[in-house]
Every structure is written in structure tokens, then in C-alpha cells.
Amino acid sequence: MQAIGLDYARRAVATREVAEPEITHPEQVRFRVREVGVCGTDRELARFAFGFPPEGKDFLTLGHEAVGEIVELGAAVRDLRPGDLVAPTIRRACPGPCGCCRAGRRDLCSSGEYRERGIFGLHGYAAEFAVDSVRDLVPVPAALSAYAILVEPLSSVEKLVESVLRAHQADAQMALVLGAGPIGILAALRLQLQGIKVTVQSLEEESDARVALVRRAGARYEREGRDEVDIAIEATGSPEAAFTGLKRLAPNGVLGLLGARDGVGAMPWLEMIRRNLTVIGSLNASLLHFKRGVKTLGMLERRTLDGLVTRVAGVRGLAETLAGEGMRGAVKVVHTLAE
Numbered sequence: 001m002q003a004i005g006l007d008y009a010r011r012a013v014a015t016r017e018v019a020e021p022e023i024t025h026p027e028q029v030r031f032r033v034r035e036v037g038v039c040g041t042d043r044e045l046a047r048f049a050f051g052f053p054p055e056g057k058d059f060l061t062l063g064h065e066a067v068g069e070i071v072e073l074g075a076a077v078r079d080l081r082p083g084d085l086v087a088p089t090i091r092r093a094c095p096g097p098c099g100c101c102r103a104g105r106r107d108l109c110s111s112g113e114y115r116e117r118g119i120f121g122l123h124g125y126a127a128e129f130a131v132d133s134v135r136d137l138v139p140v141p142a143a144l145s146a147y148a149i150l151v152e153p154l155s156s157v158e159k160l161v162e163s164v165l166r167a168h169q170a171d172a173q174m175a176l177v178l179g180a181g182p183i184g185i186l187a188a189l190r191l192q193l194q195g196i197k198v199t200v201q202s203l204e205e206e207s208d209a210r211v212a213l214v215r216r217a218g219a220r221y222e223r224e225g226r227d228e229v230d231i232a233i234e235a236t237g238s239p240e241a242a243f244t245g246l247k248r249l250a251p252n253g254v255l256g257l258l259g260a261r262d263g264v265g266a267m268p269w270l271e272m273i274r275r276n277l278t279v280i281g282s283l284n285a286s287l288l289h290f291k292r293g294v295k296t297l298g299m300l301e302r303r304t305l306d307g308l309v310t311r312v313a314g315v316r317g318l319a320e321t322l323a324g325e326g327m328r329g330a331v332k333v334v335h336t337l338a339e
């Protein structure tokens, strides 16, 4: 079968003919990959900023956000049937494994030697077929098939929102989400389900489709603001946004970080102490957060979700998507491999 990924010898995105994966353990299933989502992580991988291929190989199949349709079951698989839709988790346990990985919280891996499909040392899903253990997959109801590709980004949001709400020790009512990418918008939608009033702050012009989408979903949009908020979520990658989030916190406020890179600025330690402020970083998610993501998807408005996903037929154009060409106005680009 054909796979699309990174050629580490040529340092380029490339197509390779690879062997079809086979079931080697009774708890595994084989699935046909229906869709692969593209995010900032893929773009950084394609610039060879981080990530590495499987040991001894010079090629890494891309695609960590995926939806599959089961075609074959291992002998011990009971709860899934051929034709069922699944969303795979990304991270696999470290070799130890460490206590967190052993306890099923690979997202909290303490050794740092975990592997991630399509990112660190394991092939991703941008190929016709894939095999995974049922323990690494979440089933998605057929009614949500059009949005199943959002389960993975939502899982990260679920984990951070859980942490942020737990850390906020008073009554959180107002939230600021920095960034109007897929993660920012999903975070806004998720916080709204919690009964929290959300403002999204980003760089998009008023005429941008993302702004209309945010407003239609019932959130405020601003390019600049001053109001204090109980919760700030940074989903931009920029250190400035993280400092903005911290500055905007009301007493007892919590700042959640999803993408900020390092930057230089003054940390207001004393202010943080006086006002009981908390800063939380979060990456990856557990199986439980993936399951919650499926539940959340079922509660969100279809019209909003439709606006989040732009589909491109086939994976041939993946290199162009990764280079960020020709998809203006798209919030999340999803490549379809099979109907």
C-alpha cells in the first residue's frame, strides 16, 4: 500500500510503497483509514523541527489524527465489529514502562521515552490500512462520522479543561481563549458547554470566516481586550499570547497553555501569589479524554462543527497542505482516503 510521510534521507515529504500491516496479537484490529487530519504538529514535523522515524528506518508515515473503519478483528476482540468507526489515540507506552504508562496514563509518561504514532518513532495513519490494539482506540458512533476526525484535537482540549476547572478554586464564569485555530475554537465550544462565557481573541480580521464561526457559536470575538477573566486558554503557539493570558487573569484565575513556545517576559510572581493564580501546561490526552471528546462531539451544534472541517480528497495533496498553500479560510484541513 502507499503511505505518505517524511523521508529522513532526503528531508522531504514523500510517498512510499510500504507493506500492509497485519494483526499480530489477538487484541488488535485492522482498519481502513478513512480520514487524516492535519495540524501544526504535522507542519513542524514536515520542517523536521522534531519527530523521528521508527528505529533503523529512514521513513516515518505521517498522520496522527485519524478515523478508521474496522475491517478485521483479532481473536480476542469482543466489543467491536467490522464496519465500526474508531479514532486512535496517539501515544504508546514507554519501554519501562513507567508508573504512569503502566496505569494507563501514557499522556503523563514520566520517563519521556514514550512513542507517538506519526510523530515519535511509530508510523502514523496516512496510509490505506493500520493496525492497533483495541485498548488504543475509541469507538465513534456512525452518526458522528463527519466529525470523528475532531476527536483527537478535542481530547487535548478535554484534558486541559479538566485540569483548568479543577485548579480554579472559586466560581469560574468568564474565559478567554487565545487563538482561533481548530484547538482554540474547540476549547471555546467546550467551555461554553460548561456554562462559561467565552471570548476568543485572535489576529483574524473581522471579515475572516473563523470570526463568523466563533460568533455564530455564541462566543465573543476580539482582536484586543482588557477585561479580566477567570480562565485563559492559550492555543496559539506564541509566547506573547501566554503573557497576555496571564495579564488578563482575575483573582483565582487559571491560565492553561497548549502551544506557547518559549519567550522572554516578566513573570509577576508576587501578583500570582496575591491573586492565587495558576498556570497549567498540558500535552496529549488519555483514553478517557478521547472518550469524553466523543461525548462532547455529540453535544455540539452540527453547523459549527461543519464549519471547522474542510475536506480534500486523497492524501496526494498532503505536501501542499503541510506547506500551508491553497487552503485559505479552512480551519482544519482533513484528507479523505476512503469513503
Ligand SMILES: [Zn+2]
Pocket (backbone or CB within 6 Å): 038, 039, 040, 041, 042, 064, 065
Ligand atoms: Zn495534531
Ligand SMILES: [Zn+2]
Pocket (backbone or CB within 6 Å): 093, 094, 096, 097, 098, 099, 100, 101, 102, 106, 108, 109, 110, 111, 112, 113, 114
Ligand atoms: Zn512512561
